[in-house]
Amino acid sequence: xATVAHCDPxxxxxxxxxxxxxxGTARIALVGNPNTGKTTIFNRLCGTRxxxxxxxxxxxxxxxxxxxxxxxxxxxxxxxxxxxxLGLELPEAKIARDVxxxxxxxxxxxxxxxxxxxxxxxxxxxxxxxLLASHIPVVVALNMVDLAQQRGLSLDPVELRLHLGCPxxxxxxxxxxxxxxxxxxxxxxxxxxxxxxxxxxPFDPANMAAVSxxxxxxxxxxxxxxxxxGSETDTLTERLDKTFTHPVLGLVVFMSVMVGxxxxxFAIATVPMALIEATFTQxxxxxGDLLPAGLLxxxxxxGIIGGIAGTVVFLPQICLxxxxxxxxxxxxxxxxxxxxMDRVLCRFGLPGHAFVxxxxxxxxxxxxxxxxxxxxxxxxRFATILVAPFMSCSARxxxxxxxTALLFANQPLFAGLAFAACYLVGASAALVSALLFxxxxxxxxxxxxxxELPSYKMPSLANAFVTAKDQGLAFLKTAGTIIMAICVVMWxxxxxxxxxxxxEADALRAQASIASTPAQAxxxxxxxxxVTRRHAQATSYAxxxxxxxxxxxxxxxxxxxxxxxxxxxxLAREVFVSTMxxxxxxxxxxxxxxxxVIDRIRSARxxxxxxxxxxxxxxxxxxxxxxxxQCLPTLAVTRRETGHIKWAALQLGYMSALAYTFALLAxxxxxxxGVS
Amino acid sequence: MSDSSRSLQPREAxxxxxxLAAGCVARLHAANLAPHDCALLRALGLxxxxxxxxxxVGEPCIVQVRSTRIGLSKAVARDIYVLPEGVG
Numbered sequence: 139x140a141t142v143a144h145c146d147p148x149x150x151x152x153x154x155x156x157x158x159x160x161x162g163t164a165r166i167a168l169v170g171n172p173n174t175g176k177t178t179i180f181n182r183l184c185g186t187r188x189x190x191x192x193x194x195x196x197x198x199x200x201x202x203x204x205x206x207x208x209x210x211x212x213x214x215x216x217x218x219x220x221x222x223x224l225g226l227e228l229p230e231a232k233i234a235r236d237v238x239x240x241x242x243x244x245x246x247x248x249x250x251x252x253x254x255x256x257x258x259x260x261x262x263x264x265x266x267x268x269l270l271a272s273h274i275p276v277v278v279a280l281n282m283v284d285l286a287q288q289r290g291l292s293l294d295p296v297e298l299r300l301h302l303g304c305p306x307x308x309x310x311x312x313x314x315x316x317x318x319x320x321x322x323x324x325x326x327x328x329x330x331x332x333x334x335x336x337x338x339x340p341f342d343p344a345n346m347a348a349v350s351x352x353x354x355x356x357x358x359x360x361x362x363x364x365x366x367x368g369s370e371t372d373t374l375t376e377r378l379d380k381t382f383t384h385p386v387l388g389l390v391v392f393m394s395v396m397v398g399x400x401x402x403x404f405a406i407a408t409v410p411m412a413l414i415e416a417t418f419t420q421x422x423x424x425x426g427d428l429l430p431a432g433l434l435x436x437x438x439x440x441g442i443i444g445g446i447a448g449t450v451v452f453l454p455q456i457c458l459x460x461x462x463x464x465x466x467x468x469x470x471x472x473x474x475x476x477x478x479m480d481r482v483l484c485r486f487g488l489p490g491h492a493f494v495x496x497x498x499x500x501x502x503x504x505x506x507x508x509x510x511x512x513x514x515x516x517x518x519r520f521a522t523i524l525v526a527p528f529m530s531c532s533a534r535x536x537x538x539x540x541x542t543a544l545l546f547a548n549q550p551l552f553a554g555l556a557f558a559a560c561y562l563v564g565a566s567a568a569l570v571s572a573l574l575f576x577x578x579x580x581x582x583x584x585x586x587x588x589x590e591l592p593s594y595k596m597p598s599l600a601n602a603f604v605t606a607k608d609q610g611l612a613f614l615k616t617a618g619t620i621i622m623a624i625c626v627v628m629w630x631x632x633x634x635x636x637x638x639x640x641x642e643a644d645a646l647r648a649q650a651s652i653a654s655t656p657a658q659a660x661x662x663x664x665x666x667x668x669v670t671r672r673h674a675q676a677t678s679y680a681x682x683x684x685x686x687x688x689x690x691x692x693x694x695x696x697x698x699x700x701x702x703x704x705x706x707x708x709l710a711r712e713v714f715v716s717t718m719x720x721x722x723x724x725x726x727x728x729x730x731x732x733x734x735v736i737d738r739i740r741s742a743r744x745x746x747x748x749x750x751x752x753x754x755x756x757x758x759x760x761x762x763x764x765x766x767x768q769c770l771p772t773l774a775v776t777r778r779e780t781g782h783i784k785w786a787a788l789q790l791g792y793m794s795a796l797a798y799t800f801a802l803l804a805x806x807x808x809x810x811x812g813v814s
Numbered sequence: 815m816s817d818s819s820r821s822l823q824p825r826e827a828x829x830x831x832x833x834l835a836a837g838c839v840a841r842l843h844a845a846n847l848a849p850h851d852c853a854l855l856r857a858l859g860l861x862x863x864x865x866x867x868x869x870x871v872g873e874p875c876i877v878q879v880r881s882t883r884i885g886l887s888k889a890v891a892r893d894i895y896v897l898p899e900g901v902g
Contacts, residue, residue, distance in 0.1 A: 222857035227850050257881045261859040289881070350861045375883070376869055383874055383885070477874040477885055484887075586890045588851065590858055591876065591883040 163204075164213040164328050165245060167237055169269060170253035171262050172220035173592040175281045177601050178311040179253055180217045183207075183321070201608065208325010216247065222261070224268040225346060229516060238272050249275040249327050249334060251320075256286035256293055256308070259361060263353035264346070266302060271343030275327040275334025276304040279320055283308040297360040303336025312598070378594060382474035385481070392478045395471070396497055399462050403455060410454035418447035441629030446622055456505040456613050459498060461606035463509060468597035473589050480587050486569040487576030489513060489584040492522040496568065499529035500561075503772045507779050508609060515585040521575050523779055524789050527772050528568035530561045534763060536715045537707075541760040543736050544751050560764050567765055567796065579788075631680040632706065643669040680705055694762065694798070695755040695805045697744045704762070711768040718742075753813050758805035766797035828895035831868070832875060832888060838868045840896035847893050855894075858884050865899065 170176040184203025201217040218237060219230035240246025250269050254262035269276050278298070286293055299306040305323040309316030327334035341352040381387050422439045429435040466472045472494075480490030488496075491513040499506030506526045513519040530538070538560050546553040576582060639647075643666045650662035675681050676698075684702035691701045699718075707714035718739050742750040751759075767773065767790050777786040828843040842864050845852050859879040860866065869883065870876040875891035877884050886894070 222854075226853055226857055228854075258859075260880055261857075261882060264857075346856065347862060350856075379870060379876055379883070383870070383876070385873070473885065477887070480887060481873060586851065587874065587885065587887040588854055588858065588890055589885045591885045593883075 164207070164211055164248045166207075166213050166215045166324060167234075167247040167250045167274075168215050168217045168253070169234060169238075169250055169265070170220060171222055171255065171258075171265060172590065174220070174253045174255045174262065175311040176217065176220060176253045177604075178598060179251075179279055179281065179309070179317075179320075180215060181600060181604055182311055182314055182317050184215055205321070207321045208328060209322075211325050211328050213248075213324065213328070215251070221265070223265055223346070224272075228514065238269070238274060247274060249277060249324060249331070251277050251279060251324060253279045253281050253311075256280050256283045256291070257289060259357045260350075260353050263302075263356055264349050267341060267349040267352055268343065270302065270304065270336055271339055273335065275331040276302075277320070277323045277327055277334055278302060278304060278306045279311075279316075280306055280308045281311050284310045284313075284315075291361055294360050298356065301356040301360060303338075304334045375594060379474060379591065382471065383477050388474070388478040392475050395466070395475070399466070400497070400500075402462065403458055407454040407458050411451050414451050414453065415447065418443055418450070422447075436633060437626070437629065440633075441626045442622060444629075450614070452502050452504055453610055453613060455502060456508065457606040457610040459505045459509065460609040461602045463494065464602035464605040465597040465599075468595070468601065470592045470594040473591050476589060477587060480584075484584050486572045487580075487582075487584050488522060488525075488569075488572050489515065489518045490587060492518065495522050495526050496529055496565075499526040499531060502531050502533070503527040503529070503769065504613065504775050507772065507775045508613070510779065517576075517580045517582060518584050520780060520785065521572050521580050523776055524575055524785070524792070525568040525572045527767055527769065527776075527789065527793065528564045528571065528765065530564040530764065531711075531769075533710055533712045533769065534560070536712045537763045538760070540715050540718070540736065540739065541756050541763070544740055544756045545753060545760070547740070556760070560760065563761075563764050571792070571796075631683070632675065632678050634679055635677070637674060637677045639666075639670045640673045643667075643673065675702060693806070694758045694801045695752070695809075696759075697750065699742075699744070699750060700755070700759070704759075704768075707763075707768050709770050711763060714763070714768075754805050754808035757808060758801040761804045762797045762801035764797075765793060765800055767793035828897055830892055831877070831886070831894040831896050832871065832891040834868050834871065834896065834898060836868050836871050837901050839865060839899045839901065840868070841865055841899055843895045843897050845894045847890065851890070858882065860884065860894075866896070 168176060168180055180201065180203060183205040203215050203217070205213055205215055207213050216237065218234045221228070221230045221234055224231055224235050224238070235241075237244045238247065238250065250272070252266055252269055254266060266276070266278060280293065280295060280298070283293060293308065295306045295308050305327065307316055307320045307323050309320055311317075341348040343349065382391055422443045425443060426435060426439050429438060463472070466475075475493075476490035478490065479493035483490055483492055492510070495506045495510045495513070497506075498509050503526055506529070507523055510519050510522045510526070513522060538557055542553040542556045542560075545556060576584070646662050646666035646669060650659045650666065653659035653662055676684075681702055684698050684705055687705065688696070688698045688701040691704065696704065703714050703718050740751060744750050773786045773790055776789050777783050780786070831840070834840060842860055842862065845855060845860075847855070856862075859882045860877075864879055866877045866879045868875070869878050871891075873888040874885040875888060877886065
């Protein structure tokens with residue numbers, strides 16, 4: 139038996155609740171190692187109606203739920219991020235330390251509920267030891283006791299309680315076993331805080347080695363057959379690990395899983411996405427019918443509803459993605475997959491964890507950036523956030539379709555190759571940029587992988603549902619605040635100042651009124667409307683800005699019309715196609731797959747009569763859109779995920795500069811080669 | 815576990831973790847890693863003198879300490895020194 143050095147007992151400092159009954163709504167911090175079933179216990183205690191928000195001053199999300207404990211105590215339970223030790227220099231450990239100490243903006247909790255894995259007691263008890271030293275009443279939920287018994291461990295909760303000096307409740311969170319006893323235990327320590335605090339600490343809390351030795355001794359004296367702990371060889375786990383982390387097989391499995399994930403994402407999310415689009419279209423029409431024509435009508439239907447619709451349409455993809463990632467994480471597979479990708483990404487200064495965000499960004503950068511929360515190291519995470527928008531998202535597709543069709547008319551093979559090259563250039567730019575950031579602003583190599591490989595298990599659908607709901611709500615919050623404000627500003631720039639229709643439009647309308655056939659009248663009216671829109675766009679603040687800024691884009695081959703297209707697509711890339719369609723006399727609703735639209739854009743002319751799109755201009759634009767950060771919602775999410783606007787500004791500046799430089803090189807290079 | 819300064823003075827005949835074969839049992843001796851990486855290893859369960867079993871070698875190296883399986887990149891496994899205790 140190990141000898142444990144007992145240090146001098148340190149008296150617990152008086153706390154406001156020590157020895158007294160707690161009144162009012164109590165505050166309980168829920169703490170535990172990762173993979174101990176903490177979230178399951180939280181959901182069991184509070185239901186799924188918990189609120190999610192960020193911890194004050196951080197970007198780490200916190201879930202707070204309300205539960206009845208001990209019969210008559212109402213308690214707010216704060217679910218802290220999973221952590222191994224309080225003393226580690228990691229963001230989650232710092233937050234837990236601050237919450238438990240009541241530092242800064244945090245309120246010191248009245249009690250701590252710590253969830254421990256009965257199969258892995260020694261390591262979990264180190265955290266318990268640190269918490270016992272914090273002079274807050276502690277209740278231990280000894281989770282997965284069924285699994286421990288299956289592995290031949292005989293746990294003695296009474297002996298454990300005597301060693302720890304606080305209540306220890308055996309539970310099986312997945313099945314809801316022991317939850318009532320847990321509520322009672324929490325109620326008891328809220329009634330009498332001294333029940334949850336040891337009278338003396340048998341270790342020096344400042345000495346982690348002493349805490350570890352104490353934890354080992356407690357396990358030896360409380361758990362039957364310690365020799366059995368961990369000595370068993372789980373053949374199935376070993377085989378699965380060997381397959382999932384194999385250099386070739388592991389990659390094949392990983393690619394299969396990712397293909398399955400994205401197929402599911404696109405196949406299933408398409409239906410609710412179409413529903414959302416239809417709902418917003420209906421809403422816009424309803425509002426259009428209700429409000430009289432004018433400023434308010436246009437603001438609501440075009441600025442607010444139109445702007446939010448463009449963002450909220452991605453909500454199903456985001457919810458489904460987080461649902462699937464939660465399922466994968468819960469099975470234990472994702473930890474193995476991180477090692478597979480680490481071999482490739484570490485060469486570019488990114489960790490293996492970065493692969494899911496980068497792959498997700500091919501669908502949309504918004505969920506991609508949000509899924510960087512899987513990356514534990516801050517620098518690794520920020521590097522991934524900065525480069526993820528280089529991945530060709532689905533919003534770039536209409537632009538690629540238009541420009542490759544303009545470049546290679548009737549040459550589908552070359553158009554296809556150019557299309558594929560766009561994806562390759564985007565991914566290469568992301569990796570090279572990551573390397574650059576890791577050698578400058580985020581100096582250092584990707585942190586070497588050291589990861590607990592959790593046991594393989596059946597995933598919890600309830601937990602996945604809660605995760606998807608939380609992430610969806612967080613996204614909606616961003617869409618409803620920052621993104622809506624940006625949409626209104628962009629709408630205003632596009633619509634003001636209001637100008638009278640040009641004489642050319644009046645003349646067309648006059649011709650329409652005396653047209654010989656209804657079809658001719660309709661054509662003339664549509665033409666008049668297009669002329670009016672083009673005039674309004676050209677004379678708007680955005681249009682005037684286009685005129686002012688055009689000299690900047692002139693070296694890239696863009697005239698005022700293309701400059702307006704680039705500027706308006708700053709809200710979202712796909713807007714470029716509708717803007718071009720409007721500018722060359724069509725409608726904003728025209729589809730890029732419509733050959734008529736492409737032909738019209740191809741034959742569009744500049745004010746001097748030359749072609750608007752030459753091969754050099756189209757190539758330059760294609761390069762620009764592959765590399766540019768033309769997506770305001772992405773910038774808003776970058777700001778939220780990094781916690782500071784400077785990272786969003788850096789991302790915008792870096793990507794814009796890169797896009798400008800390479801578009802310039804492409805245009806001028808082709809001109810020099812005689813292609814213009 | 816020790817930091818880099820201590821790890822340069824092995825007491826017995828420690829070997830790199832990456833040099834052992836799968837199935838071997840060893841006792842942790844030292845780690846020539848950055849202090850925050852040492853702290854993380856310790857928190858994961860790789861504490862001073864703990865007994866570990868090598869489940870898989872290569873990239874990644876997988877070890878089992880008590881009932882925790884820990885994946886370590888090859889670079890990390892190269893910088894961890896252990897004292898072999900036999901085959902588990």
